[in-house]
Amino acid sequence: MLNAIEHTHHLTGKPAPAQGYLGLSFRQLLLAAFLLIAALLSGTSIHALFTLDRMAKNSRETARQAVQLTESAQRLAERTVAMERSARQYLVLDDPAFHDRFVEARDQARQALGELSDSLPMAPRDIFGQWGVYVDEAAAVLDSESRKDKSEQLKVFQDFARLPPLNERMAQESRREVDRRNNALSDALEQQRQMLTLQVVGAILLAVLLAFCFGLWLSRPLARLEHAISRLGDNRFDQHIDVRGPADIRRLGQQLDWLRQRLADLEAEKSRFLRHVSHELKTPLSALCEGAALLDDGVAGQLSDNQREIARILRQNTVSLQNQIEDLLRYNEVSFDAQRIHPVPVDLRALLHKVIDDQRLQWLARELKVEIEGAARTVVVDPEKMAIVLGNLLSNAVRFSPAGGFIRFLLSDVPGMVRVECIDQGPGVAPTDASRIFEPFYQGLNQPPGARRGNGIGLSVVREYVQAHSGKVYLVPREGGSHFRIELPDEK
Template identity: 60%
Template sequence: MSRLSFRQLLFAAFILTTGILTATSVQALLTLEHLARLGRETAAQAIALTEQSQRLSERTLAMERSARQFLVLDDRVFRERYAAARDEATAALQVLNRATPEFASQLADEWTAQAQAAWEVLQAGKRRKRDGHAVVYRAFARMTQINDSLARESKTEIGSRNDALLAELERQRRVLGVLVGGAVLLAAVLATCFGFLLSRPLRRIESAIGRLGEKRYDQPIVVGGPADTRRLGQQLDWLRQRLADLDADKERFLRHISHELKTPLAALREGVALLEDEVAGKLSDGQREIAGILQQNTASLQNQIEDLLRYNTAAFDAQHLAHSKVDLLVLLQDVVAGQRLQWLARRLTVEVQGESLIVQADRDKLATVLANLLSNAVRFSPEGGTVRFTLSCAGRRVRIDCIDEGAGVAPEDAARIFEPFYQGVRQAAGARNGNGIGLSIVREYIAAHDGSVTLLPRQAGAHFRIELPL
């Protein structure tokens, strides 16, 4: 099956399912044709039995009339009529005998004997005048009884055949029901099996694409199934390796360029410090102002380079976690206490709500995540505001909500707020603008823990929610 393509497997599934349903339909048509043929045969036999029974009775009556007329009038014409009626009655009797041999044979022999006795009377000459009437009367009386018996037996036979037809119809109905049910069940099983065989490679491809989007290049991509999905899996694995190489090149470039920039930057800062200390001579007010501008910008540039190195380090550290049991409530309280001076300086209130929840995680990286969220909330919150952390449990996942009362995130920034080096349009008034890597580090570390971080809509302030496996 692995040699077939996705399209060929779909076609095979369609052919098999269609073949099963077609075979069932053909069997149903054959069954209906068989039942229709049995119905026609039964109806024709019933009509034949009824007609021959009636014909036997009519010919017997004609024979009796001809015999009596011959005995009275002694006319050969009536004897010939008797003979002709006898032949027709005998033919009808033979039909009844063939249709119902199990019960009509004895009655037919007796009827033939009585008819022969009457015929011998008609051929006896003068003796017929003395005892002919009595013999003919007894013969035809018995023949009439035999005709009635044959008529009843014919009706019984017709009823039996109708019952047999109904029984066959019921049996074929059950057989057809089993066939239809089996065909539907088999088609459902085939559809389920083929659906599983075809959907499993698609799920693996979807999972592989998700890992590529999350920059998880450490796991090789293997996709089974049909030939074309396996080729696609090989192409995705090649793409994974290529992206891993590009990501490694990017990290090396950032690391090298950052270190290369730090050396001349250190010389610049040292030179500006010497100027401000008036080592090269006394500065005028204008020169001192220029030296201050240089000092401020070199410090800002150094902070940006350090942030760049920090993000590069965080992207690498996210792939190497040191798991241990972490009490999230205790960790949150420690992070809040660690930034106590910052939020007290802005006269903020930081609340931690919820119960103690234990997770398996990297404590240091989770502390960095919570510290970045708190730092952002402190920087954007108005003086006298409140920052609230809430711990809760939803099923098998832990939720950490961080809510502040700041300006919030602009709607146009919501989709890109977790991208590295991206800064939204709403910045804190009077505060130094960040480099846009805090939230990207949060996303890196949370994704490494198989969790998620999202920005929830809120009319005032920002609301970030972290979910981790319990």
């Protein structure tokens, strides 16, 4: 197969398609697209998990600091009460053990005070200084010999009386600091939530956009393949098939182009075969026709009635066989010629008038009326082939219309196309014939009485030429008469 492909490119003289898509196959590109989208979504998810983990750690740390602040404030208050109690007992009992308890409680209180000072950067610094001054003054009195003096003792009690308000202020500052940290944590959480929301929404939108772009990017070669196969199905072998895309799609396009050339060669061989067969058959058929005519004319001698009937039957059948061969050749030429159209802007109404005038003798002989409804309309078609299409529709309508009947051609516009409709008052198409009416050499059941049966290629020629113009022709169901509709692209 690969040798045949290389041979094809050698015959056409065209280079192989450009190596696009990084030389990857369709499946590899599809896998890469899925991996890219999965990596995008996975990266966003992992980032969200890390962010949530970090925020959880911050929340735990904030809670721990809040507990630590509360504990320090409570411990400071407790140690202050213990200092005051130990000091009072020492002043009354003068027992050194109480002094040692005072010193121990003071050290523990100072430690709690230091923790609060470090943890409350927003608190006024003077409250910590005042607390230390009052405690130092009380300790100095307790260490002096004048501690028995009532005035000195009163001074100690005053110093201790000033400590609870300071402890309460520090407790308030601790609560404010906890609230500030909680608010900061809440703001950070809200900010991270909004950021994560934007990231997730952005990742989803980007994933959808990537999926759409990849789908569009990868579907284009498939659309070209579908279009190429459709052209092959319509027997259009004159256009080179060049499908660009992944490596395996390009190879498939090359194989289709090789198939196109093979089909074109086979079509040409079929045409040559039909021409040769026609040439070989025409000579003996002409001899048979001539011999049957001579026998029927009595040139070889007088014939009896039975012999004359046999000669007449022989003559009719040879003429019929000759007509059928000529019809076959004519349809083959039409099929081949439909691949070569030369579209130009044409006034469709003027073309219809010309076709009707060309067949004026036929429809006047049957006392028919032919009219055109609709305004002038310019379409881009091959005027010669479109005249054959309209002429075949008119001759078909004339053949089946009753004497004195009416034939109408309707011109109209629909979005993106132009319609041409032919309506007659004949017997119409039998329901069993509707699906096969455009097949070559097919003749329906409703034949006009007394008329010679047609060759069955008129409507098939209509379909061939309309399809060559990228249009459509079909039979519209109708009671009483036939209704054919042609739709042509409106190329403005």
